[in-house]
Amino acid sequence: MFQVRGVTKRYGKVVANDSISFDVKDGEIAVLLGPNGAGKSTIIKCIAGLLRFEGEIDLCGYPNKSLQAKALLGYIPEMPAVYDLLTVGEHLEFIARAYQLTDWEGYADELLSRFELTDKKEKLGKELSKGMQQKVSICCALLHRPKVAIFDEPLVGLDPHAIKELKDIFVELKQAGASVLISTHMLDSVEDYWDVAHIMMNGSFAATKFNRPGQEGEKTLEELFFDITEGKGAAQ
Numbered sequence: 001m002f003q004v005r006g007v008t009k010r011y012g013k014v015v016a017n018d019s020i021s022f023d024v025k026d027g028e029i030a031v032l033l034g035p036n037g038a039g040k041s042t043i044i045k046c047i048a049g050l051l052r053f054e055g056e057i058d059l060c061g062y063p064n065k066s067l068q069a070k071a072l073l074g075y076i077p078e079m080p081a082v083y084d085l086l087t088v089g090e091h092l093e094f095i096a097r098a099y100q101l102t103d104w105e106g107y108a109d110e111l112l113s114r115f116e117l118t119d120k121k122e123k124l125g126k127e128l129s130k131g132m133q134q135k136v137s138i139c140c141a142l143l144h145r146p147k148v149a150i151f152d153e154p155l156v157g158l159d160p161h162a163i164k165e166l167k168d169i170f171v172e173l174k175q176a177g178a179s180v181l182i183s184t185h186m187l188d189s190v191e192d193y194w195d196v197a198h199i200m201m202n203g204s205f206a207a208t209k210f211n212r213p214g215q216e217g218e219k220t221l222e223e224l225f226f227d228i229t230e231g232k233g234a235a236q
């Protein structure tokens with residue numbers, strides 16, 4: 001599980017995250033929704049240990065910037081950052097060495113096959129399309145079987161096959177007991193599998209909705225989203 005406690009992040013005078021607190025439990029999929037500039041990427045980068053912030057973030061009980069926490073984390077950034085001069089296969093080998101993995105080749109091949117990258121294994125990072133780079137970034141983040149997986153707009157730029165594979169992977173991570181956080185603008189893309197959704201506005205959570213049976217009469221996630229982001233209030 002991971003815990004975010006009172007996280008505030010300022011960029012100069014802009015308060016991008018305003019004392020945010022939430023948990024994602026083992027085997028739970030949380031989604032972060034919100035309009036452009038709401039602060040989704042900022043909280044994700046704070047969790048990933050890429051930004052300085054006020055507050056506390058623990059991954060499986062370890063401070064998020066500790067080596068133990070980093071070893072448990074899989075982070076898929078909004079913009080894939082691949083190495084120009086490493087091949088796809090070398091990217092995975094690099095990750096395997098960094099995490100000191102053993103017996104990783106079979107899983108690496110499985111991931112490449114699922115994302116239709118097997119025949120791209122010898123291609124250099126700089127020779128890949130944006131979507132292919134995104135798929136390499138996903139394979140690299142999953143290779144060490146993270147206990148905490150955070151995805152920033154992961155579906156943007158992926159083809160339909162990769163979107164389907166990635167949605168299956170979200171569910172597999174959940175079944176394996178990982179804590180999963182996904183930021184997205186695509187409300188319909190999360191419909192099937194989310195457990196809890198946080199709607200962000202101006203650096204805070206404007207509403208949190210749990211996905212549980214017997215919610216007749218309650219607003220759908222989409223209705224709640226538009227009520228909040230288009231100024232009708234009514235958090236649920």
Ligand SMILES: Nc1ncnc2c1ncn2[C@@H]1O[C@H](COP(=O)(O)OP(=O)(O)OP(=O)(O)O)[C@@H](O)[C@H]1O
Nearest residue numbers: 011014015016034035036037038039040041042043
């Ligand atoms: N490096 C930066 N320097 C200054 N301000 C920043 C920086 N990064 C983000 N911001 C500001 O912080 C706020 C939150 O931005 P953030 O990228 O977290 O939003 P977001 O919800 O991820 O948006 P989007 O959906 O467009 O990706 C915005 O007001 C943005 O302008």
